[in-house]
Amino acid sequence: MIDITKNEIVLNDYMSFKNEPDSGSLLFFCGTTRDNNLNKKVKYLEYEAFEEMALIKLNEIRKLAISEWNLNKLEIIHRIGIVDISEISLLIIASSPHRNESFRAIEYVIDELKKSVPIWKKEFYLDGDAWIGSHDNPN
Amino acid sequence: MIDITKNEIVLNDYMSFKNEPDSGSLLFFCGTTRDNNLNKKVKYLEYEAFEEMALIKLNEIRKLAISEWNLNKLEIIHRIGIVDISEISLLIIASSPHRNESFRAIEYVIDELKKSVPIWKKEFYLDGDAWIGSHDNPN
Amino acid sequence: MNIKIKFFGQHKEELSKSELNIDVDSNCNISDLIKILIKGEPKFSKFNSYAVAVNLNYENFEYILKNGDEVAIIPPVSGG
């Protein structure tokens, strides 16, 4: 399952299922908003997505990861809009017969997501804001 | 937190907290009972622990991991007794400022646990059972 | 030919617009389109690092546009 959502990601909503019978490993990664970055106090983040294209890219990454690591389950949920401190911006769930595959698959998904999925993060500080990832001339 | 418990590990019980404000990564690993091993159909597993010593060893591993990867949280819960298919035998939760530390710490905890923590697993098949990990002369 | 350009993130903010329609000659590639864009939107010249997608696929700057193409200018991504 792939989703880009404006709603808060609540872990409990994803915990009701049992692991697949032929899986021995179930791994949940939550990326959450940290209250600081590069020595600046962060108030909250805001994410923007080119949703149509982001969904296509996430699906490509998901299919590659499932076939590369023979996963029994792979779910990727990215939140957009304002994400407060400690709230989840990214949830990835992987299930596989052995644990190594779950770990490698989730790390791969995060790395690829940060390379090619059109989603952008803006950090809001006490005294301003900044788009993250840009190396362009600052204002 | 370290725990060895005879009770079913229910993920939702561990999901109510929010991540630490200074963490950007929260990772949950669940080791679950797989319905097969080495081409045999597994009915269920039974774990036995030398609890007093296992708790000491788990605490040592936890302290080392926390200081090595600068974690904000590390919880290790191991179930003992009978663990049915898809149920959780091992739950590890790690929280850290960046994601790499959570991943490395949990993989380290699992590796060390499988080396030095006195817990033993017995697999029950349709036609018998076997202690896992032994290279002794079979019966 | 008519080309629709979509802007995101810092570009959208800087130009105060999320879409723009531009008329270009045939045989126009993406590099040409960017030059035309900068003429109309000089503020865009401050941006050096971005990718371009045409109809939801990343394409390089030599890509020859077709009438009706939707060109998305993709600032450095930072999801996660």
Place this chain on the structure above:
Amino acid sequence: MNIKIKFFGQHKEELSKSELNIDVDSNCNISDLIKILIKGEPKFSKFNSYAVAVNLNYENFEYILKNGDEVAIIPPVSGG
């Protein structure tokens, strides 16, 4: 000296006991203890691979026992 031995997993199952008290002479190390154990419990001789903990710490087989020590015979562990 009196030494308490604890058995787990396959050892406990094979010997049908989880504990045993053995009297040994002073200066007895763990290798000596194992020999005495096997005399009383010949079934244990089938086991080749195990570790030993004394009072909850792993020790090597040259460890010299003290009166009242609790020796745990640790089969290959397989938690997780």
